[in-house]
Amino acid sequence: MNMLAISLLSFALAKQPAADSIGGGGEGFAGHLKTGFPWQEFHIQYGWNKKWGGMLQTQTALFKRWQPSMGVFRIWHEKSWRITGSFLGGWLLEDSAYPWNGPSIEARLQAAKPYGTFRPWVLLGTKHSFGWVRTEIQTQSGLLTEHDAQSEWSLTGSMGFSAAVYRGIEAGLGLDFPWIRVPSITIPGIHLSLSYRGAK
Amino acid sequence: MFFMMLLSCSKPSGVLYREQILPAIDMHLHTGQWNKISEQSQDFLASRFPFPFGLTPDALSESALVANGILKELDKGGLGYGFLFAVYAPRSVGVATNEFVLQQVQTSDRLYGLSSLSVEEWDVYKDVQLNALEKSLESNQMIGVKLAHTHQNFRMDDADYYDIYRVAGMAAAPVYIHTGSSPFPGTNPAPPYTDPRYLEEAIQLYPDTDFILGHMCYDFINEDRTPMQNCFDLAEKYENVWLEPSAFASNRAENSEALLQDVYAELKERGLIGKIIYGSDGPQRPGFADQYAQKNAQAMQGADYSIEEATQVLSGNAIQLFQLPEVELP
Numbered sequence: 231m232n233m234l235a236i237s238l239l240s241f242a243l244a245k246q247p248a249a250d251s252i253g254g255g256g257e258g259f260a261g262h263l264k265t266g267f268p269w270q271e272f273h274i275q276y277g278w279n280k281k282w283g284g285m286l287q288t289q290t291a292l293f294k295r296w297q298p299s300m301g302v303f304r305i306w307h308e309k310s311w312r313i314t315g316s317f318l319g320g321w322l323l324e325d326s327a328y329p330w331n332g333p334s335i336e337a338r339l340q341a342a343k344p345y346g347t348f349r350p351w352v353l354l355g356t357k358h359s360f361g362w363v364r365t366e367i368q369t370q371s372g373l374l375t376e377h378d379a380q381s382e383w384s385l386t387g388s389m390g391f392s393a394a395v396y397r398g399i400e401a402g403l404g405l406d407f408p409w410i411r412v413p414s415i416t417i418p419g420i421h422l423s424l425s426y427r428g429a430k
Numbered sequence: 431m432f433f434m435m436l437l438s439c440s441k442p443s444g445v446l447y448r449e450q451i452l453p454a455i456d457m458h459l460h461t462g463q464w465n466k467i468s469e470q471s472q473d474f475l476a477s478r479f480p481f482p483f484g485l486t487p488d489a490l491s492e493s494a495l496v497a498n499g500i501l502k503e504l505d506k507g508g509l510g511y512g513f514l515f516a517v518y519a520p521r522s523v524g525v526a527t528n529e530f531v532l533q534q535v536q537t538s539d540r541l542y543g544l545s546s547l548s549v550e551e552w553d554v555y556k557d558v559q560l561n562a563l564e565k566s567l568e569s570n571q572m573i574g575v576k577l578a579h580t581h582q583n584f585r586m587d588d589a590d591y592y593d594i595y596r597v598a599g600m601a602a603a604p605v606y607i608h609t610g611s612s613p614f615p616g617t618n619p620a621p622p623y624t625d626p627r628y629l630e631e632a633i634q635l636y637p638d639t640d641f642i643l644g645h646m647c648y649d650f651i652n653e654d655r656t657p658m659q660n661c662f663d664l665a666e667k668y669e670n671v672w673l674e675p676s677a678f679a680s681n682r683a684e685n686s687e688a689l690l691q692d693v694y695a696e697l698k699e700r701g702l703i704g705k706i707i708y709g710s711d712g713p714q715r716p717g718f719a720d721q722y723a724q725k726n727a728q729a730m731q732g733a734d735y736s737i738e739e740a741t742q743v744l745s746g747n748a749i750q751l752f753q754l755p756e757v758e759l760p
Contacts, residue, residue, distance in 0.1 A: 268482035268485070291481075291482045292482050292485045292486055294482075294485035294486065295482070295485060324485075326476065326484060326487075328477065410481040410482075411481065414480070414481060415481070416480060416481040417480050417481065417482065417483070419482075
Protein backbone atom coordinates (compact mmCIF):
# COMPACT_ATOMS: atom_id res chain seq x y z
CA MET A 231 0.00 0.00 0.00
CA ASN A 232 1.55 3.27 -0.99
CA MET A 233 1.72 6.42 1.11
CA LEU A 234 -1.23 8.05 -0.62
CA ALA A 235 -3.55 5.15 0.13
CA ILE A 236 -2.39 5.10 3.74
CA SER A 237 -3.01 8.80 4.06
CA LEU A 238 -6.52 8.50 2.61
CA LEU A 239 -7.41 5.57 4.81
CA SER A 240 -6.09 7.13 7.98
CA PHE A 241 -8.00 10.32 7.28
CA ALA A 242 -11.20 8.48 6.48
CA LEU A 243 -11.02 6.38 9.62
CA ALA A 244 -10.11 9.19 11.97
CA LYS A 245 -12.29 8.90 15.05
CA GLN A 246 -12.29 12.56 15.85
CA PRO A 247 -14.44 14.45 13.31
CA ALA A 248 -12.35 17.15 11.69
CA ALA A 249 -13.10 20.76 11.06
CA ASP A 250 -15.23 20.98 7.94
CA SER A 251 -15.91 24.15 6.03
CA ILE A 252 -17.90 22.44 3.26
CA GLY A 253 -20.23 20.52 5.57
CA GLY A 254 -19.98 22.95 8.48
CA GLY A 255 -18.55 23.04 12.00
CA GLY A 256 -15.62 21.30 13.70
CA GLU A 257 -12.65 22.14 15.88
CA GLY A 258 -9.54 23.65 14.29
CA PHE A 259 -8.84 25.29 10.95
CA ALA A 260 -10.64 24.59 7.67
CA GLY A 261 -11.22 26.40 4.43
CA HIS A 262 -12.42 25.98 0.88
CA LEU A 263 -12.60 27.49 -2.55
CA LYS A 264 -15.68 26.91 -4.72
CA THR A 265 -15.67 27.80 -8.37
CA GLY A 266 -18.39 27.33 -10.96
CA PHE A 267 -21.31 29.05 -12.62
CA PRO A 268 -22.40 31.56 -11.52
CA TRP A 269 -21.05 31.40 -7.97
CA GLN A 270 -17.52 31.54 -6.59
CA GLU A 271 -16.75 31.35 -2.88
CA PHE A 272 -13.73 31.58 -0.61
CA HIS A 273 -14.23 30.56 3.01
CA ILE A 274 -12.02 30.04 6.05
CA GLN A 275 -13.07 29.08 9.57
CA TYR A 276 -11.64 28.20 12.94
CA GLY A 277 -13.41 26.04 15.51
CA TRP A 278 -12.50 27.22 19.01
CA ASN A 279 -13.85 24.08 20.63
CA LYS A 280 -16.06 21.11 19.77
CA LYS A 281 -19.13 23.29 19.33
CA TRP A 282 -18.30 26.89 18.55
CA GLY A 283 -16.21 28.61 15.91
CA GLY A 284 -15.88 31.68 13.72
CA MET A 285 -15.70 32.16 9.97
CA LEU A 286 -14.85 34.59 7.20
CA GLN A 287 -16.02 34.26 3.65
CA THR A 288 -16.59 36.09 0.44
CA GLN A 289 -18.98 35.01 -2.28
CA THR A 290 -19.52 36.40 -5.75
CA ALA A 291 -21.83 35.79 -8.70
CA LEU A 292 -20.10 36.44 -12.03
CA PHE A 293 -17.81 38.90 -10.20
CA LYS A 294 -20.67 41.43 -10.36
CA ARG A 295 -22.38 40.67 -7.07
CA TRP A 296 -20.11 40.41 -4.01
CA GLN A 297 -21.02 39.41 -0.50
CA PRO A 298 -18.13 39.45 2.02
CA SER A 299 -19.20 38.36 5.48
CA MET A 300 -18.07 37.04 8.85
CA GLY A 301 -19.88 35.07 11.49
CA VAL A 302 -20.07 32.33 14.09
CA PHE A 303 -21.16 28.70 13.90
CA ARG A 304 -22.31 26.13 16.40
CA ILE A 305 -22.67 22.38 16.07
CA TRP A 306 -26.15 21.34 17.20
CA HIS A 307 -25.98 17.63 16.52
CA GLU A 308 -22.99 15.33 16.08
CA LYS A 309 -23.47 11.64 15.32
CA SER A 310 -23.27 9.93 11.93
CA TRP A 311 -24.47 13.29 10.58
CA ARG A 312 -23.40 16.67 11.85
CA ILE A 313 -25.85 19.54 11.90
CA THR A 314 -24.40 23.02 12.18
CA GLY A 315 -26.12 26.36 12.45
CA SER A 316 -24.40 29.62 11.62
CA PHE A 317 -25.06 33.32 11.57
CA LEU A 318 -23.21 35.80 9.38
CA GLY A 319 -23.14 39.55 9.00
CA GLY A 320 -21.56 41.33 6.07
CA TRP A 321 -22.06 43.55 3.10
CA LEU A 322 -23.71 43.22 -0.31
CA LEU A 323 -22.24 45.02 -3.30
CA GLU A 324 -23.80 44.64 -6.72
CA ASP A 325 -22.84 46.36 -9.94
CA SER A 326 -25.78 45.72 -12.26
CA ALA A 327 -29.26 46.93 -13.10
CA TYR A 328 -29.87 46.56 -9.36
CA PRO A 329 -26.86 48.45 -8.02
CA TRP A 330 -26.64 47.65 -4.33
CA ASN A 331 -24.40 48.75 -1.53
CA GLY A 332 -25.50 47.90 1.97
CA PRO A 333 -25.30 45.57 4.96
CA SER A 334 -26.57 42.03 4.95
CA ILE A 335 -27.25 39.25 7.42
CA GLU A 336 -27.60 35.54 6.86
CA ALA A 337 -28.68 32.48 8.86
CA ARG A 338 -27.71 28.98 7.73
CA LEU A 339 -28.30 25.38 8.57
CA GLN A 340 -25.88 22.77 7.27
CA ALA A 341 -25.96 18.98 7.45
CA ALA A 342 -23.11 16.72 6.43
CA LYS A 343 -21.53 13.37 7.10
CA PRO A 344 -18.47 14.25 9.16
CA TYR A 345 -16.62 10.93 8.51
CA GLY A 346 -15.61 8.95 5.44
CA THR A 347 -13.95 9.42 2.09
CA PHE A 348 -17.24 10.32 0.41
CA ARG A 349 -19.27 12.89 2.31
CA PRO A 350 -22.58 14.31 1.13
CA TRP A 351 -23.70 17.68 2.46
CA VAL A 352 -26.62 20.07 2.21
CA LEU A 353 -26.99 23.76 3.12
CA LEU A 354 -30.08 25.92 3.54
CA GLY A 355 -30.08 29.58 4.40
CA THR A 356 -31.85 32.89 4.33
CA LYS A 357 -30.18 36.23 3.49
CA HIS A 358 -31.50 39.70 4.07
CA SER A 359 -29.81 42.78 2.68
CA PHE A 360 -30.57 46.45 3.16
CA GLY A 361 -29.53 49.42 1.11
CA TRP A 362 -30.28 52.79 -0.40
CA VAL A 363 -31.16 52.48 -4.05
CA ARG A 364 -30.87 55.45 -6.36
CA THR A 365 -33.46 55.54 -9.14
CA GLU A 366 -33.39 58.00 -12.01
CA ILE A 367 -36.72 58.58 -13.74
CA GLN A 368 -36.91 60.44 -17.04
CA THR A 369 -40.09 62.50 -16.86
CA GLN A 370 -41.44 64.98 -19.36
CA SER A 371 -40.22 67.80 -17.15
CA GLY A 372 -36.72 66.45 -16.65
CA LEU A 373 -34.71 63.86 -14.76
CA LEU A 374 -36.11 62.92 -11.37
CA THR A 375 -33.77 61.24 -8.88
CA GLU A 376 -35.17 59.22 -5.99
CA HIS A 377 -33.39 57.49 -3.11
CA ASP A 378 -35.30 54.62 -1.61
CA ALA A 379 -34.49 52.39 1.34
CA GLN A 380 -34.92 48.88 0.10
CA SER A 381 -34.45 45.38 1.38
CA GLU A 382 -33.69 42.23 -0.50
CA TRP A 383 -34.55 38.73 0.60
CA SER A 384 -32.75 35.76 -0.90
CA LEU A 385 -32.83 32.10 -0.03
CA THR A 386 -29.78 29.88 -0.17
CA GLY A 387 -29.86 26.21 -1.03
CA SER A 388 -27.06 23.95 -2.14
CA MET A 389 -26.05 20.34 -1.95
CA GLY A 390 -23.16 18.19 -3.05
CA PHE A 391 -20.41 15.87 -1.93
CA SER A 392 -16.79 16.02 -0.94
CA ALA A 393 -14.29 13.22 -1.45
CA ALA A 394 -10.90 12.78 0.23
CA VAL A 395 -7.96 13.40 -2.07
CA TYR A 396 -4.92 13.58 0.19
CA ARG A 397 -4.69 13.89 3.94
CA GLY A 398 -6.86 16.87 4.85
CA ILE A 399 -7.51 17.84 1.24
CA GLU A 400 -10.89 17.14 -0.38
CA ALA A 401 -12.40 17.79 -3.79
CA GLY A 402 -16.11 18.10 -4.36
CA LEU A 403 -18.99 18.84 -6.65
CA GLY A 404 -22.08 20.81 -5.71
CA LEU A 405 -25.32 22.18 -7.09
CA ASP A 406 -26.62 25.58 -6.06
CA PHE A 407 -30.32 26.35 -5.88
CA PRO A 408 -30.43 29.85 -4.48
CA TRP A 409 -33.42 32.12 -4.92
CA ILE A 410 -32.08 35.64 -5.34
CA ARG A 411 -34.47 38.55 -4.80
CA VAL A 412 -37.51 36.46 -4.03
CA PRO A 413 -39.78 36.12 -6.03
CA SER A 414 -37.61 36.76 -9.12
CA ILE A 415 -36.48 33.73 -11.06
CA THR A 416 -33.00 32.33 -10.40
CA ILE A 417 -31.16 29.83 -12.57
CA PRO A 418 -29.51 26.93 -10.63
CA GLY A 419 -25.72 26.80 -10.50
CA ILE A 420 -22.98 24.22 -10.31
CA HIS A 421 -19.54 24.33 -8.71
CA LEU A 422 -16.37 22.39 -8.02
CA SER A 423 -14.73 22.71 -4.64
CA LEU A 424 -11.33 22.21 -3.14
CA SER A 425 -11.21 22.19 0.63
CA TYR A 426 -8.85 21.71 3.53
CA ARG A 427 -9.98 20.01 6.71
CA GLY A 428 -7.55 20.52 9.49
CA ALA A 429 -8.01 17.34 11.53
CA LYS A 430 -7.44 18.05 15.20
CA MET B 431 -21.28 31.59 -47.12
CA PHE B 432 -22.16 28.05 -46.15
CA PHE B 433 -23.53 29.43 -42.89
CA MET B 434 -25.70 31.90 -44.82
CA MET B 435 -27.04 29.06 -46.97
CA LEU B 436 -27.87 27.08 -43.87
CA LEU B 437 -29.76 30.06 -42.51
CA SER B 438 -31.80 30.64 -45.60
CA CYS B 439 -32.49 26.93 -46.18
CA SER B 440 -33.87 26.21 -42.70
CA LYS B 441 -37.59 25.45 -42.90
CA PRO B 442 -40.18 26.27 -40.26
CA SER B 443 -42.24 23.46 -38.85
CA GLY B 444 -45.47 25.42 -38.25
CA VAL B 445 -47.70 25.86 -35.22
CA LEU B 446 -49.82 22.97 -33.98
CA TYR B 447 -53.53 23.78 -33.98
CA ARG B 448 -56.30 21.22 -33.52
CA GLU B 449 -53.89 18.47 -34.57
CA GLN B 450 -52.93 20.33 -37.72
CA ILE B 451 -49.73 22.17 -38.49
CA LEU B 452 -50.47 25.75 -39.52
CA PRO B 453 -48.08 28.20 -41.18
CA ALA B 454 -47.27 31.10 -38.88
CA ILE B 455 -45.61 34.52 -39.03
CA ASP B 456 -44.43 36.63 -36.11
CA MET B 457 -44.84 40.23 -37.20
CA HIS B 458 -43.35 41.82 -34.07
CA LEU B 459 -39.75 41.09 -33.15
CA HIS B 460 -36.97 43.34 -31.95
CA THR B 461 -33.37 43.49 -32.98
CA GLY B 462 -30.67 45.87 -31.87
CA GLN B 463 -27.48 46.51 -30.01
CA TRP B 464 -27.33 46.71 -26.23
CA ASN B 465 -25.27 49.92 -26.24
CA LYS B 466 -27.93 51.69 -28.33
CA ILE B 467 -30.57 51.16 -25.66
CA SER B 468 -31.01 53.95 -23.11
CA GLU B 469 -29.55 53.30 -19.67
CA GLN B 470 -32.96 53.29 -17.98
CA SER B 471 -34.31 50.77 -20.46
CA GLN B 472 -31.20 48.65 -20.07
CA ASP B 473 -31.97 48.50 -16.37
CA PHE B 474 -35.62 47.75 -17.05
CA LEU B 475 -34.73 44.91 -19.42
CA ALA B 476 -31.99 43.52 -17.19
CA SER B 477 -34.38 43.41 -14.26
CA ARG B 478 -36.55 41.01 -16.27
CA PHE B 479 -33.75 38.51 -16.86
CA PRO B 480 -33.52 35.61 -14.43
CA PHE B 481 -30.60 35.78 -12.02
CA PRO B 482 -27.66 35.73 -12.80
CA PHE B 483 -28.23 36.79 -16.43
CA GLY B 484 -29.33 40.24 -15.28
CA LEU B 485 -25.79 40.78 -13.99
CA THR B 486 -24.34 40.65 -17.53
CA PRO B 487 -27.31 41.49 -19.77
CA ASP B 488 -25.18 42.90 -22.59
CA ALA B 489 -23.60 39.54 -23.41
CA LEU B 490 -26.95 37.73 -23.34
CA SER B 491 -28.80 40.34 -25.37
CA GLU B 492 -26.27 40.78 -28.14
CA SER B 493 -26.56 37.16 -29.25
CA ALA B 494 -30.36 37.01 -28.87
CA LEU B 495 -31.05 40.25 -30.75
CA VAL B 496 -29.21 39.56 -34.00
CA ALA B 497 -30.53 37.62 -37.00
CA ASN B 498 -29.00 34.29 -36.07
CA GLY B 499 -30.45 34.35 -32.56
CA ILE B 500 -33.86 35.48 -33.81
CA LEU B 501 -33.96 32.72 -36.44
CA LYS B 502 -33.30 30.18 -33.69
CA GLU B 503 -36.26 31.59 -31.78
CA LEU B 504 -38.43 31.41 -34.91
CA ASP B 505 -37.38 27.78 -35.40
CA LYS B 506 -38.28 26.90 -31.81
CA GLY B 507 -41.78 28.25 -32.40
CA GLY B 508 -42.23 26.83 -35.89
CA LEU B 509 -42.62 30.37 -37.21
CA GLY B 510 -42.05 30.87 -40.92
CA TYR B 511 -41.24 34.58 -41.14
CA GLY B 512 -40.29 37.17 -38.57
CA PHE B 513 -40.56 40.95 -38.91
CA LEU B 514 -37.83 42.99 -37.22
CA PHE B 515 -38.58 46.53 -36.12
CA ALA B 516 -36.39 49.57 -36.53
CA VAL B 517 -36.81 51.88 -33.55
CA TYR B 518 -35.90 55.53 -33.07
CA ALA B 519 -36.85 56.26 -29.48
CA PRO B 520 -33.81 57.76 -27.76
CA ARG B 521 -35.96 59.00 -24.84
CA SER B 522 -37.14 55.53 -23.91
CA VAL B 523 -36.15 52.20 -25.46
CA GLY B 524 -33.27 53.45 -27.62
CA VAL B 525 -32.38 53.13 -31.27
CA ALA B 526 -32.23 50.27 -33.79
CA THR B 527 -31.52 51.96 -37.10
CA ASN B 528 -33.06 51.11 -40.47
CA GLU B 529 -29.57 50.25 -41.71
CA PHE B 530 -28.99 47.82 -38.83
CA VAL B 531 -32.38 46.15 -39.39
CA LEU B 532 -31.73 45.85 -43.12
CA GLN B 533 -28.35 44.29 -42.40
CA GLN B 534 -30.06 41.68 -40.21
CA VAL B 535 -32.96 40.82 -42.55
CA GLN B 536 -30.64 40.46 -45.54
CA THR B 537 -29.11 37.37 -43.93
CA SER B 538 -32.27 35.30 -44.43
CA ASP B 539 -35.29 35.12 -46.71
CA ARG B 540 -37.38 34.46 -43.61
CA LEU B 541 -36.81 37.90 -42.15
CA TYR B 542 -38.45 41.19 -43.09
CA GLY B 543 -38.00 44.64 -41.64
CA LEU B 544 -40.19 47.56 -40.66
CA SER B 545 -38.45 50.91 -41.10
CA SER B 546 -38.82 53.85 -38.79
CA LEU B 547 -37.59 57.41 -38.43
CA SER B 548 -36.49 59.87 -35.81
CA VAL B 549 -38.99 62.61 -34.91
CA GLU B 550 -36.55 64.56 -32.71
CA GLU B 551 -36.42 68.25 -33.73
CA TRP B 552 -39.05 67.49 -36.35
CA ASP B 553 -39.42 71.07 -37.49
CA VAL B 554 -35.76 71.07 -38.53
CA TYR B 555 -35.21 67.51 -39.75
CA LYS B 556 -38.64 66.54 -41.09
CA ASP B 557 -37.64 66.43 -44.77
CA VAL B 558 -34.37 64.64 -44.07
CA GLN B 559 -36.14 61.99 -42.03
CA LEU B 560 -38.98 61.50 -44.51
CA ASN B 561 -36.49 61.11 -47.36
CA ALA B 562 -34.51 58.56 -45.34
CA LEU B 563 -37.71 56.64 -44.63
CA GLU B 564 -38.71 56.66 -48.27
CA LYS B 565 -35.27 55.42 -49.29
CA SER B 566 -35.30 52.68 -46.66
CA LEU B 567 -38.65 51.40 -47.97
CA GLU B 568 -37.14 50.88 -51.41
CA SER B 569 -35.64 47.62 -50.19
CA ASN B 570 -37.86 44.58 -50.90
CA GLN B 571 -37.27 43.33 -47.37
CA MET B 572 -38.31 46.57 -45.63
CA ILE B 573 -42.05 46.17 -45.92
CA GLY B 574 -43.62 48.50 -43.39
CA VAL B 575 -43.19 51.38 -40.98
CA LYS B 576 -42.98 51.19 -37.21
CA LEU B 577 -44.05 54.10 -34.99
CA ALA B 578 -44.58 54.41 -31.26
CA HIS B 579 -45.97 57.79 -30.34
CA THR B 580 -45.68 57.02 -26.63
CA HIS B 581 -41.98 56.17 -26.98
CA GLN B 582 -41.17 58.90 -29.50
CA ASN B 583 -43.22 61.54 -27.71
CA PHE B 584 -45.37 62.95 -30.52
CA ARG B 585 -49.14 63.21 -30.59
CA MET B 586 -51.20 60.93 -32.77
CA ASP B 587 -53.33 63.89 -33.89
CA ASP B 588 -50.47 66.25 -34.70
CA ALA B 589 -50.87 67.02 -38.40
CA ASP B 590 -47.21 68.00 -38.68
CA TYR B 591 -46.40 64.29 -38.69
CA TYR B 592 -49.09 63.15 -41.14
CA ASP B 593 -46.57 63.09 -43.98
CA ILE B 594 -45.22 59.90 -42.42
CA TYR B 595 -48.53 58.20 -43.22
CA ARG B 596 -48.53 59.69 -46.70
CA VAL B 597 -45.02 58.35 -47.45
CA ALA B 598 -45.97 54.93 -46.07
CA GLY B 599 -49.13 54.82 -48.18
CA MET B 600 -47.24 55.72 -51.33
CA ALA B 601 -44.78 52.90 -50.65
CA ALA B 602 -47.65 50.47 -49.87
CA ALA B 603 -45.99 49.97 -46.48
CA PRO B 604 -48.43 49.32 -43.62
CA VAL B 605 -47.77 51.42 -40.52
CA TYR B 606 -47.46 49.56 -37.24
CA ILE B 607 -48.33 51.78 -34.30
CA HIS B 608 -47.76 51.03 -30.65
CA THR B 609 -51.08 51.66 -28.91
CA GLY B 610 -51.83 51.67 -25.20
CA SER B 611 -49.41 52.66 -22.47
CA SER B 612 -45.93 51.22 -22.21
CA PRO B 613 -44.12 49.93 -19.11
CA PHE B 614 -40.79 51.36 -20.30
CA PRO B 615 -39.28 54.38 -18.56
CA GLY B 616 -39.28 57.60 -20.55
CA THR B 617 -42.55 56.99 -22.37
CA ASN B 618 -45.48 59.41 -22.47
CA PRO B 619 -48.64 57.71 -21.18
CA ALA B 620 -51.07 60.58 -21.93
CA PRO B 621 -54.03 59.62 -24.16
CA PRO B 622 -52.92 61.62 -27.27
CA TYR B 623 -49.81 59.41 -27.33
CA THR B 624 -51.43 56.07 -26.55
CA ASP B 625 -55.11 56.17 -27.55
CA PRO B 626 -55.64 55.61 -31.29
CA ARG B 627 -58.89 57.57 -31.23
CA TYR B 628 -56.49 60.51 -31.61
CA LEU B 629 -55.31 58.84 -34.82
CA GLU B 630 -58.76 58.72 -36.34
CA GLU B 631 -58.27 61.85 -38.43
CA ALA B 632 -55.11 60.38 -40.01
CA ILE B 633 -56.88 57.08 -40.62
CA GLN B 634 -59.61 58.94 -42.49
CA LEU B 635 -57.21 61.22 -44.38
CA TYR B 636 -55.03 58.38 -45.65
CA PRO B 637 -57.36 55.54 -46.71
CA ASP B 638 -54.58 53.99 -48.81
CA THR B 639 -52.37 53.65 -45.76
CA ASP B 640 -52.92 50.61 -43.57
CA PHE B 641 -52.64 51.10 -39.81
CA ILE B 642 -51.85 48.15 -37.54
CA LEU B 643 -52.78 48.89 -33.94
CA GLY B 644 -50.08 47.09 -31.97
CA HIS B 645 -50.92 45.56 -28.58
CA MET B 646 -54.59 46.33 -29.29
CA CYS B 647 -54.54 49.36 -26.92
CA TYR B 648 -53.74 47.30 -23.82
CA ASP B 649 -52.78 49.51 -20.86
CA PHE B 650 -49.50 47.96 -19.67
CA ILE B 651 -49.00 50.42 -16.82
CA ASN B 652 -52.32 49.71 -15.08
CA GLU B 653 -52.69 46.22 -16.58
CA ASP B 654 -56.11 47.31 -17.79
CA ARG B 655 -57.93 45.88 -20.80
CA THR B 656 -60.65 48.55 -20.90
CA PRO B 657 -58.95 50.73 -23.58
CA MET B 658 -58.85 47.72 -25.93
CA GLN B 659 -62.41 48.52 -26.96
CA ASN B 660 -61.10 51.70 -28.64
CA CYS B 661 -58.87 49.63 -30.91
CA PHE B 662 -61.63 47.14 -31.70
CA ASP B 663 -64.03 49.98 -32.56
CA LEU B 664 -61.57 51.52 -35.00
CA ALA B 665 -60.83 48.18 -36.67
CA GLU B 666 -64.57 47.61 -37.01
CA LYS B 667 -65.15 51.07 -38.46
CA TYR B 668 -62.25 51.41 -40.91
CA GLU B 669 -61.12 49.04 -43.62
CA ASN B 670 -57.51 50.22 -43.30
CA VAL B 671 -57.18 49.41 -39.59
CA TRP B 672 -55.71 46.12 -38.36
CA LEU B 673 -55.04 44.64 -34.94
CA GLU B 674 -52.01 42.93 -33.42
CA PRO B 675 -52.11 40.95 -30.15
CA SER B 676 -48.49 41.10 -28.96
CA ALA B 677 -47.17 41.16 -25.40
CA PHE B 678 -50.32 41.85 -23.38
CA ALA B 679 -50.67 38.18 -22.47
CA SER B 680 -46.96 37.58 -22.03
CA ASN B 681 -46.78 37.03 -18.30
CA ARG B 682 -47.18 33.60 -16.80
CA ALA B 683 -50.28 34.39 -14.79
CA GLU B 684 -53.31 32.23 -15.42
CA ASN B 685 -55.47 35.29 -16.05
CA SER B 686 -53.30 36.25 -19.04
CA GLU B 687 -54.57 33.12 -20.79
CA ALA B 688 -58.16 33.98 -19.91
CA LEU B 689 -57.62 37.55 -21.14
CA LEU B 690 -56.25 36.35 -24.45
CA GLN B 691 -59.11 33.93 -24.94
CA ASP B 692 -61.67 36.62 -24.11
CA VAL B 693 -60.04 38.97 -26.62
CA TYR B 694 -60.11 36.36 -29.39
CA ALA B 695 -63.72 35.51 -28.55
CA GLU B 696 -64.74 39.16 -28.76
CA LEU B 697 -62.89 39.69 -32.04
CA LYS B 698 -64.67 36.68 -33.50
CA GLU B 699 -68.01 37.95 -32.28
CA ARG B 700 -67.35 41.36 -33.83
CA GLY B 701 -66.32 39.83 -37.17
CA LEU B 702 -62.73 41.05 -36.89
CA ILE B 703 -60.81 37.79 -37.44
CA GLY B 704 -59.78 39.00 -40.88
CA LYS B 705 -58.13 42.02 -39.24
CA ILE B 706 -55.82 40.23 -36.77
CA ILE B 707 -52.15 39.92 -37.59
CA TYR B 708 -50.21 37.79 -35.14
CA GLY B 709 -47.10 39.18 -33.40
CA SER B 710 -45.34 38.43 -30.11
CA ASP B 711 -43.02 41.37 -29.25
CA GLY B 712 -40.14 38.94 -28.84
CA PRO B 713 -37.55 37.74 -28.46
CA GLN B 714 -37.72 39.01 -24.79
CA ARG B 715 -36.25 35.76 -23.39
CA PRO B 716 -35.23 32.41 -24.91
CA GLY B 717 -38.33 30.46 -25.96
CA PHE B 718 -40.70 33.42 -25.65
CA ALA B 719 -41.69 33.58 -29.35
CA ASP B 720 -42.58 29.87 -29.21
CA GLN B 721 -44.52 30.14 -25.94
CA TYR B 722 -46.48 33.17 -27.06
CA ALA B 723 -47.44 31.56 -30.38
CA GLN B 724 -48.66 28.46 -28.52
CA LYS B 725 -50.53 30.59 -26.03
CA ASN B 726 -52.31 32.39 -28.86
CA ALA B 727 -53.12 29.11 -30.57
CA GLN B 728 -54.63 27.78 -27.34
CA ALA B 729 -56.61 30.97 -26.86
CA MET B 730 -58.01 30.75 -30.38
CA GLN B 731 -58.93 27.14 -29.78
CA GLY B 732 -60.65 28.16 -26.56
CA ALA B 733 -62.53 30.83 -28.50
CA ASP B 734 -63.61 28.19 -31.02
CA TYR B 735 -61.68 29.44 -34.05
CA SER B 736 -61.80 27.09 -37.02
CA ILE B 737 -58.58 25.96 -38.67
CA GLU B 738 -59.17 28.45 -41.47
CA GLU B 739 -59.72 31.29 -39.00
CA ALA B 740 -56.59 30.43 -36.99
CA THR B 741 -54.60 30.28 -40.24
CA GLN B 742 -55.81 33.75 -41.11
CA VAL B 743 -54.59 35.11 -37.77
CA LEU B 744 -51.28 33.27 -37.70
CA SER B 745 -50.23 33.99 -41.28
CA GLY B 746 -53.00 34.57 -43.82
CA ASN B 747 -53.82 38.17 -42.94
CA ALA B 748 -50.14 39.15 -42.84
CA ILE B 749 -49.49 37.50 -46.21
CA GLN B 750 -52.42 39.41 -47.69
CA LEU B 751 -51.56 42.77 -46.16
CA PHE B 752 -47.80 42.67 -46.75
CA GLN B 753 -48.08 40.75 -50.03
CA LEU B 754 -45.70 38.02 -48.94
CA PRO B 755 -45.06 34.60 -50.46
CA GLU B 756 -46.88 31.72 -48.73
CA VAL B 757 -45.02 30.17 -45.79
CA GLU B 758 -43.65 26.80 -46.84
CA LEU B 759 -44.29 23.92 -44.48
CA PRO B 760 -42.02 20.86 -44.55
